[in-house]
Amino acid sequence: MGVGIQVEKLNAWFGKTHALQEINMTVAANHCTAVIGPSGCGKSTFVRCLNRMHETIPDARATGRVRIGDMDVYNGTSATHIRRRIGMVFQKPNPFPTMSIYDNVAAGLKLNGFHDRKRLDEIVQRSLTYSALWEEVKDTMHKKSGASLSGGQQQRLCIARALAVEPQVMLMDEPCSALDPISTGKIEELIFQLKEKFTIVIVTHNMQQASRVAEFTGFFLLGKLIEFDKTEKIFTNPSDKRTEDYITGRFG
Amino acid sequence: MRSRFHQELDELRARLLRMGGLAEQAVDRACQAYIARDLKLCHMVLEGETQINIVEREIDEMAFDLLAMQQPMAVDLRFILAVTKINADLERVGDQAVNIAERVMDMVELPKADLPVDIPRMATAVSAMVRRALESFIEGKAELAQAVLEMDNVVDRMKDEAFITLVKTMNEHPDITRQALDALLIARNLERVADHATNIAEDVIFWVRGADVRHNVPQEETPSASQPVTETH
Numbered sequence: 001m002g003v004g005i006q007v008e009k010l011n012a013w014f015g016k017t018h019a020l021q022e023i024n025m026t027v028a029a030n031h032c033t034a035v036i037g038p039s040g041c042g043k044s045t046f047v048r049c050l051n052r053m054h055e056t057i058p059d060a061r062a063t064g065r066v067r068i069g070d071m072d073v074y075n076g077t078s079a080t081h082i083r084r085r086i087g088m089v090f091q092k093p094n095p096f097p098t099m100s101i102y103d104n105v106a107a108g109l110k111l112n113g114f115h116d117r118k119r120l121d122e123i124v125q126r127s128l129t130y131s132a133l134w135e136e137v138k139d140t141m142h143k144k145s146g147a148s149l150s151g152g153q154q155q156r157l158c159i160a161r162a163l164a165v166e167p168q169v170m171l172m173d174e175p176c177s178a179l180d181p182i183s184t185g186k187i188e189e190l191i192f193q194l195k196e197k198f199t200i201v202i203v204t205h206n207m208q209q210a211s212r213v214a215e216f217t218g219f220f221l222l223g224k225l226i227e228f229d230k231t232e233k234i235f236t237n238p239s240d241k242r243t244e245d246y247i248t249g250r251f252g
Numbered sequence: 253m254r255s256r257f258h259q260e261l262d263e264l265r266a267r268l269l270r271m272g273g274l275a276e277q278a279v280d281r282a283c284q285a286y287i288a289r290d291l292k293l294c295h296m297v298l299e300g301e302t303q304i305n306i307v308e309r310e311i312d313e314m315a316f317d318l319l320a321m322q323q324p325m326a327v328d329l330r331f332i333l334a335v336t337k338i339n340a341d342l343e344r345v346g347d348q349a350v351n352i353a354e355r356v357m358d359m360v361e362l363p364k365a366d367l368p369v370d371i372p373r374m375a376t377a378v379s380a381m382v383r384r385a386l387e388s389f390i391e392g393k394a395e396l397a398q399a400v401l402e403m404d405n406v407v408d409r410m411k412d413e414a415f416i417t418l419v420k421t422m423n424e425h426p427d428i429t430r431q432a433l434d435a436l437l438i439a440r441n442l443e444r445v446a447d448h449a450t451n452i453a454e455d456v457i458f459w460v461r462g463a464d465v466r467h468n469v470p471q472e473e474t475p476s477a478s479q480p481v482t483e484t485h
Contacts, residue, residue, distance in 0.1 A: 207323075207325060208323055211325075235325050235326060235329075236325075236326060236329065236330065236462065237326060237330070237462030238326055243326075244326050244327055247325040247326050248254075248324070248325055248326050248327060248328045249254030249257065249258075250254075250258075
């Protein structure tokens with residue numbers, strides 16, 4: 001099951017640049033929350049702070065409190081442990097190119113010392129089924145490399161890879177920006193189904209996508225969370241003029 | 253910036269204003285025709301309906317295209333939805349004007365009767381409602397639209413009074429029953445025009461405030477996130 005995320009007074013810097021300022025947000029468990037805003041507003045930085053990917057960049061740091069379920073992200077929990085419980089899918093699909101489709105999905109488990117072949121088979125099948133890829137690759141997954149798949153399939157493979165380690169939260173940073181409309185539709189359908197099992201936070205430039213997949217939406221601008229509310233409220237009658245100006249294309 | 257889209261919204265607005273002008277003119281002409289028993293004005297109302305129907309279709313087509321091609325959001329989405337609904341109401345206003353003109357054409361055939369109802373006063377009130385509803389749209393002001401809603405009760409009372417008076421007249425003076433019946437139908441047509449003006453005002457409030465004020469249903473709290481955040485300054 002997914003867990004909720006509680007963000008309190010989160011600040012993030014790149015060197016002297018204050019990229020995120022005093023962010024407070026409650027992400028509901030087993031729902032999809034979208035993060036929108038113009039380029040450079042801090043939305044990707046925000047999700048990268050949730051699994052401590054932000055601190056992997058030289059000179060980057062973050063302060064504040066992030067709780068994911070009962071886990072305190074910035075207070076005593078190892079980054080490795082956090083990332084085991086939080087899967088992440090990036091803008092560009094990044095399957096391990098030298099590995100087969102099967103090994104791509106099994107990689108996380110094997111790295112964690114999991115070698116029960118029968119159990120691995122079950123988890124790989126389940127993960128590929130969840131990511132709506134099983135039917136397309138079940139006959140070739142041991143022979144074909146992950147890199148041989150189409151862009152949309154590669155992205156679903158990356159989702160399957162993330163699902164295999166049974167995370168509680170899935171972070172998606174513009175997962176469809178490099179995909180065609182059909183692949184995008186498949187990923188969106190997948191997000192809809194995955195919400196039953198995971199909590200999803202998606203960064204997207206595509207406001208229609210946010211309105212289609214997310215129950216909650218946060219609008220970021222210049223490193224601040226300007227407005228956070230139910231998605232239908234944000235896209236039909238936002239409270240803040242800056243949100244309205246952005247989503248109606250009056251700036252940005 | 254989506255300047256081309258916003259130019260198209262301006263064009264849609266201009267077309268709806270044209271539609272509003274045609275509908276308002278039709279009602280004014282129909283009322284004038286009643287007062288002056290003027291057949292020429294009646295024919296102008298009948299002929300004007302074709303133009304109203306053409307503009308109605310143009311506006312719907314443009315709104316449909318904008319919805320399909322531009323995926324509008326928030327105030328722009330509310331604006332286009334409001335325009336399509338106002339457009340339908342204005343077309344019905346045109347239909348009511350035609351109904352009034354047809355009643356007047358019937359009345360002109362009959363001997364003039366001195367009826368104890370003030371249809372011109374009711375027509376003035378209804379025309380003012382249509383005009384103010386359109387002004388509220390032009391200026392995007394919910395307060396002006398709110399004032400239109402309050403005028404609707406006045407027109408409803410006028411119609412009720414006209415009904416009572418005219419039914420009594422029909423009972424007491426059967427020789428002018430047809431004239432009284434025409435006047436009664438005109439009162440009903442005018443009351444319906446007022447209802448359409450009310451709908452238009454409600455749609456303007458929806459566009460401007462995002463609030464649904466139809467049918468006097470108490471406005472529910474807009475569903476919000478458990479902890480909605482709006483940054484404060």
